[in-house]
Amino acid sequence: MSSSVQVFIYISSLLIIVSVILADELENHCVESRCNRSSPVIRFPFRLMGHQPNECGYPGFDLTCTNDNKTLLELPNSIKVFVKNINYSLQTIDVIDPGSCIPKLVKSMNLANSPFRLGQDFSSYYYSLFNCSSTVDFLYWNQVPCLSTPGFNVFAAYYQDDILDIPLSYCTKMCDVPGGAINSQTVLSFSWFQPSCEECEKSGGACRLDSQTTPNLKIECLKKPKPNSGSSKKLVVAGASLGAFMFALATIQFWRIVRLDKVEREHQRKIEKFLDDYRADKPSRYSYADVKRITCKFQDKLGQGAYGTVYKGKLSNEVSVAVKILDSSESDGDEFINEVATMGRIHHVNVVRLVGFCADGFRRALIYEFLPNGSLEKIIYSRNGLSLSLGWQKAHNIALGIARGIKYLHQGCDKPILHFDIKPHNVLLDQDFNPKISDFGQAKLCFRDKSHVSMTAARGTMGYMAPEVFSRNFGNVSYKSDVYSFGMLLLEMVGGRKVDAAAKEISELHFPAWIYDSLEGKDDTPSQIHDDEQAKIVKKLTIVGLRCIQWYPVDRPSMNVVVQMLEGEEDNLTIPPNPFASTCPSSSSTGSIPRRPFNQELPAIPESE
Structure with a gap:
């Protein structure tokens, strides 16, 4: 048996022992909490970090208190919002953007790896955001002042509207956002489907993660904790449990790092860092599920290239696109970064437009405008x-x-x-x-x-x-x-x-x-x-x-x-000197313009950055 497996078994055994000890101590460990008297009550599936053990909440539902005692929720891509209200029966949460610009927050937000989804009222219809010169004024569009900049105004148009009349020389489409983000520019509503603790709470119990099966995220229902009770002994046990749990996670993570392909992980880190630095006014980012929907599960293949396969797809009934699925085994990520970083800067009639991109784990794709006559x-x-x-x-x-x-x-x-x-x-x-x-x-x-x-x-x-x-x-x-x-x-x-x-x-x-x-x-x-x-x-x-x-x-x-x-x-125009006179016996030269000598055996000279 390898040493890494022995360490894993030892840590797992330690966690089981600590979980058994804590089974009787639940009533003090998972008590309801809040950041101040007027802030929302925090209980399962939410957890107040630094005050409650990991089993008191569900992954992705961690909350923190700010220095001024506001409740803070962090969403993927380091987006932080203040929690205004939590409805545990309806499983909804209302948040406030600290920057007071909900459209900007939604535009840069990606909930693909989050347990939350936009509320139905917010995502039942969509608007398209256009960045237009300040000389353009569309009375029938909604202006978004918090996204506008000097010389440019941002408008929101209902996505079903006919966009053929839009003067593209003055406007650039930014992205599509839910209609609720336009009509409600201060409060944003999310919902979650899993986990659900409704039946447990109806029976008078309280939910928490089963510490014996934490990797499987199994939820157990125990008697409801009593408020305002506790002892130093239970706090010590809870601290020991948390320390053992964190030590186990660190050990497991080290074991995985040793076994995983280090080169591929470095490629992924490089791409994610680039995307984190990439601004929201660049081509839209899509999930891999979006790519499959756009291409109808890759039904219409247009061609095969050195670094991937190109499929035809549709963003809507009127807009066709070409989707290039990159082969990660043939590319180290540099081509993807070059393509997105370079084409995001380009707006010219003789350069293909990059509509969007996908970087979902190790799956990468580039989405271009579709050109029907090929190459x-x-x-x-x-x-x-x-x-x-x-x-x-x-x-x-x-x-x-x-x-x-x-x-x-x-x-x-x-x-x-x-x-x-x-x-x-x-x-x-x-x-x-x-x-x-x-x-x-x-x-x-x-x-x-x-x-x-x-x-x-x-x-x-x-x-x-x-x-x-x-x-x-x-x-x-x-x-x-x-x-x-x-x-x-x-x-x-x-x-x-x-x-x-x-x-x-x-x-x-x-x-x-x-x-x-x-x-x-x-x-x-x-x-x-x-x-x-x-x-x-x-x-x-x-x-x-x-x-x-x-x-x-x-x-x-x-x-x-x-x-x-x-x-x-x-x-x-005058005929230039023949550059092939010294390499091809059948070629001739004008002889009127002197040329530099050419050596067929010139060696390649390496360069460094």
């Missing part, structure tokens, strides 16, 4: 290809939209965001084939006063990664690394050929060089072109793509310049 990759490599499926004018608009989205990430956010995984698979198309950048699992935040970033490992997909990402001999990693990936994406759109860094055939390995030769008329035209206007678009996309994939970051344009080139005329 750009599927269009490029469809039977007809990009040019026949959409036409070159639409292809140009898609390229311009992607460029504007990347420019926003680099320049439009509070902190610049480097995506590090720009590729057709991560560009989704809405019902009008407008592009939206997705998948921020590899993204990295940086500071505006820094010209480059530091990384401990390469990020991105081979074939789209800039040379400096895996070898610093080309330069420092910066926003120019995203420019390189965008250039490869453009060439892929033009050539209709997949970028494959592991290709064995010379025609695939030197695909960008083949594009360059096509531009100079030394090879077949890369795509089907029917008139001069289409030829101009193809030429523009090709020149911009080649400018973006220069070996050295300093030779590539910024995304601001890329947008200007795509918006301008192709006649103003």
Whole structure:
């Protein structure tokens, strides 16, 4: 028998002995209590911490007294409220928000791991909260002053109202809250279903946890305690019982920590700490039960990725979403944190919107807006290809939209965001084939006063990664690394050929060089072109793509310049030097612009944070 099992048996035996001793001492240990004369009476299932043993209450029903003798209840996520009234027959409890803002409290509250539920009168209908510019005024909405900030007003709209008329350019949906939180902004009502002591109290008894079966949370009914009775002997026994109980818990917890997977526990701690620091005005948090309801128990599978599976779901009859269930065995939690932290800061027409997320134990999910036309990759490599499926004018608009989205990430956010995984698979198309950048699992935040970033490992997909990402001999990693990936994406759109860094055939390995030769008329035209206007678009996309994939970051344009080139005329663009002249014998160079020497055998240089 292992030593840990022996310790467990010893502690269990000690608890049984102490429980037998305390069976006759109940009348003094679980007497009713209160914080002051006018505060609610505290009895089972509630327990006044520091004054009553653990068996006098039920887990999750612990109360404390403040310095000014107010009764305090702590809910999950460290939310503290004052108790105004407890109705033991109806099993309800009324609380007051110390901050006098019930909507704010409900918005950040998660009762998934709590025995309490919002009262029926509070949760029978819901309102949607919208954060709007102060220039917007909706008389038919309820304003929530305690959530409003200078320059922005928060309104509450009945969730069944038609929200299609809401000017999304001025308003951002925050979350849904129960209607009772809007109509009653001072008192919040909860109810509980288990445990119930009604039958025991009717018979003249009092409830407590059976100390012999505490792990099973079995309730026993004993004779009602007599008020105002007690002795030092019973207090000593109660103290010994409490000490033994706490010692047993500490021992059991240590035994579990040794046996549990330490790496997975660290991942979970990291995610929970991040979510605790995450503010309420970010994407909504959902429980795993909500995720199953939204996806109809994962019936409609959209696809399978490296880190999880994507399902189609519905938040309502009008709003469809894509739900990505992350595979915890393939991810250490960093991708989840990157995705939520990064996309929570982004509001742009060319970036996928993160609607919400789930972090319920080891179950993690990301909920995005649903884009019916799938990824750009599927269009490029469809039977007809990009040019026949959409036409070159639409292809140009898609390229311009992607460029504007990347420019926003680099320049439009509070902190610049480097995506590090720009590729057709991560560009989704809405019902009008407008592009939206997705998948921020590899993204990295940086500071505006820094010209480059530091990384401990390469990020991105081979074939789209800039040379400096895996070898610093080309330069420092910066926003120019995203420019390189965008250039490869453009060439892929033009050539209709997949970028494959592991290709064995010379025609695939030197695909960008083949594009360059096509531009100079030394090879077949890369795509089907029917008139001069289409030829101009193809030429523009090709020149911009080649400018973006220069070996050295300093030779590539910024995304601001890329947008200007795509918006301008192709006649103003000059063909850049061929970056593949030294690596592909079939390629040629203009020879008019000097190039930096390139060594095929450059070693990778490690970096530290």
